Amino acid sequence: MNFLFFQLILAIGLCLFGGWLFVSNWSRTRYLLDTPTSKVSSAAQGYVELAGILLDLSSPNLFGPLTGKPCQWWRYRIEEYSSDAKGRRWRVIEKGTSEGWLCLSDGSGECLIDPHGAMVLPARREVWTGNQRHPQGTISGSGSWLGLIGLGKQYRYIEERLHTGEPLYAIGDFRTLGGEQGFDLQAAKGRVVREWKGDFAGLLRRFDGDGNGRLDEAEWRLVHLAAQLEAEDRHRQRASLPLQHRLAQPDAALPFVLSSHGQEVLAKRFFWQALGGAVLCLAGALLMAWVLGVRHW
Incomplete structure (x- = not known):
């Protein structure tokens, strides 16, 4: 057995x-x-x-x-x-x-x-x-x-x-x-804003002009404008890099x-x-x- x-x-x-x-x-x-x-x-x-x-x-x-x-x-x-x-x-x-x-x-x-x-x-x-x-x-x-x-x-x-x-x-x-070619400005700007929101205290220091501890509508417009400029700058930097293929x-x-x-x-x-x-x-x-x-x- x-x-x-x-x-x-x-x-x-x-x-x-x-x-x-x-x-x-x-x-x-x-x-x-x-x-x-x-x-x-x-x-x-x-x-x-x-x-x-x-x-x-x-x-x-x-x-x-x-x-x-x-x-x-x-x-x-x-x-x-x-x-x-x-x-x-x-x-x-x-x-x-x-x-x-x-x-x-x-x-x-x-x-x-x-x-x-x-x-x-x-x-x-x-x-x-x-x-x-x-x-x-x-x-x-x-x-x-x-x-x-x-x-x-x-x-x-x-x-x-x-x-x-x-x-x-x-x-x-x-x-x-x-050598980045395709560029979605709105998506790139959104990523920058989300990144900045991760450090909200730093965001307030940069954009809370009246010092009341919150961002009003005008200040949020400044945030989005700055994020757009940042996204465009990052895109230019990546686009200037030589292509590198990896496996x-x-x-x-x-x-x-x-x-x-x-x-x-x-x-x-x-x-x-x-x-x-x-x-x-x-x-x-x-x-x-x-x-x-x-x-x-």
Whole structure:
């Protein structure tokens, strides 16, 4: 009975995990295929897909922490081969990811990218082993496997990188700052008035000419005139700023993906992962049906 109960728990776990894997990866596949590729210079504000070349932006220059190779983004992981109650396995003992911004150019313009929260899938991935916690010198292929037979500790090093000049695919939330074009004077004036009302004591000091502790109709007209002038001045300042395009993590539960692989490669990858999730979910459902049939539930 206990074994059947364990099988039932396993079946439920397979169903839930497989279902989650299917839904999340199928959603990514559809978003990648259904979102048209935009040009940086003409992209709409909001969720967009871009494709271009990764430019050199890092200052000071970035280097891979394990290989020392120059790059624009890196992610690394150090694993130790060890044994515990679960058996012998690779255990992560150190990892890290760079946080510097990236810059994509597609010929029509440049877009700064904040990689925080992104699923980054680089083409450059190096894996090797050694007998020291941190690798020294150059990469030595597969390294020494003496640690696996008890003659010393064994470590595995994994480093992924994005390099200048590589293709860069990006899908996320696109915003343009500076160079303000459209201007709604009444809405802008209203925002200024609401901002000033947040400090009503300061508003009285500026516009309560008779000092009676309140603003009469004439004084409110002065407030609105001053707010209009302030709104126009702010608009002129923003309009004078150069355009700056930015891509970042979307607010909604939308995929945020950066990769040196193209859309088709990524969509195919997510499709097969979704298919794998569907198979796991189906296997869990069949196992559950079998267990329930054995128990006659």
